[in-house]
Amino acid sequence: MEITFLGTSGAVPTTQRNPSAILLRRKGERFLFDVGEGTQRQMMRFSTGFGISTICLTHLHGDHVLGLPGLLQTLDFNERATPLDIYTPAGTSGDIEDFLDASGTTPDFRVQIHDAPPGNPVIEHEEYTIRTFETDHRTRSVGYALIEDERKGRFDRERAEELGVPVGPKFQQLHEGSSVELEDGTVVHPEQVVGEPRPGRRVVYTGDTQPTEAVISASTDADLLIHDAMFTHDRSDRAQQTGHATAQQAATVASRAGAKRLALTHISSRYASNVTPLENEAIETFGDDAFLPDDGDTITIPYPKTDIE
Template sequence: MTLRVTFLGTSGAIPTAERNPSAIHLNREGEQLLFDCGEGTQRQMMRFSTGFSISRICLTHVHGDHVLGLPGLLQTLDFNDRAEPLTIHTPRGTADNVRRLISALDTRPAFSLEIEEVGEGDLVHRGEEYEIRTFPTEHRTRSVGYALIEDDRKGRFDRERAEELGVPVGPAFGRLHAGEPVELEDRVVEPEEVVGPPRPGRRFVYTGDTRPADATIDAARGADLLIHDATFGDDWADRARETGHSTAREAGALAREAGVERLALTHVSSRYAGDASRLAREARESLSGGEAFVADDGMEIDVPFPE
């Protein structure tokens, strides 16, 4: 089952020739979600072939480098005769800001557009075998992060054991795997006899702009992919604290504590436009052997199941 992340924008507040402002596209088995929508996001979607069939946009906060792409994207969707509804989630107390930004074009999309405020720890959306929840972040404005958490999957079916117990090959296997007992001539075979324990689904976490925070550790516990603010390196650690951002080393330490499988560093300051390799190096040193990398615009990551 596909869980694919495409980095549409990985720059800090100031874009560079290589990096667009913040935007993350996620495709889960054909359902498309957009996290943040910096200036030029619609062009990045065309450039990197994600398509425009997004069902919802999740905003971490309403600073310009995370939302200025909304008017253009919505206008393009309207010009393309979109009929499906679209929901925009935004932190509590910011819906009017988003409405004013969209209405600045003096146009109203023909498709249904809902703007919903979300608080800290809210269930944002319940999808097919997954949910999206918010968690509090620490920035200089109202802000949240988002965690997409898949339901547990069925345990592995032990065909060999089932056959040893006399279960006939065929539909009975499916019933046992679905949790139903199967009655044989001499006994009843219970599902737990041939089906292993539930297996975890995947966990995707995106922080947006933030200082390192305990709430992020909780949300990212065991995450298969954590996308974390890493605006600065050690050389600008004071600036990170002043502006409500994180260093790469701090992101690495947080990922280590949360037991994260993979850490993607994003929101890279234009100070590192020529070479951001130091950010990956500092994060890896802090992560102590885990996988950490600086995300680039256009990078595509498939998130596997945690087997």
């Protein structure tokens, strides 16, 4: 699983930072979270490809959606035929439809827009779920969490052979959770050769929000929390007025949630020349696993360390 930060600025872009857009790649799927102005150019610039599976919008402020018509037109010009699903906060799907109509965006491929109420799954896959959670901004808004299911425990081939299990289909039966009978009548059970289930990964993207208990709950044990951190703490009053968080508040959320890593995003243009105060503030509260990515940075999300032997 990889994350590419396509846009990390706040409402006003800078020469170094584009408005909000996060691309998550998992196996053959690509999920795009928010589509700030110029996202399609960022995708070209950072060579992510356009094979998007799903678009998830956190809210409808311009710095999170103005890139949508251009991106859909680019996909259409590239002769996309695969349908595209777009998820947006409950009650806003009609607004997105009107927005696309007003921009003359009528691609030849199917675009299905879905309302996404907080606290609900928007995608339920056999290996993972993407769920919404409530956020606190100045408009209808949600965050998204991609949560992988537990994986099977490790199969101990050496132990299986010691027990007399022949190499072949019985290995798979045991790994799938079924007991097998050997030629001499001995029964071998899965728990004799299969380890404990292994945890999957959790990635959480808040979009714009003040710190809330709902965000902390959604981020519990997250492998990566991508949190709004628009201001340093000396501007906490301004953060509250505008429905945003400070870097210190984001770090506190990550600490309380037990997140493993924290990425600060939606950075105000007032820090265009120096983002170090934001990063230092988060590190002071959360530790060295807090960081402030640049546009184009790509990070890998490994499986939990309990997976390593």
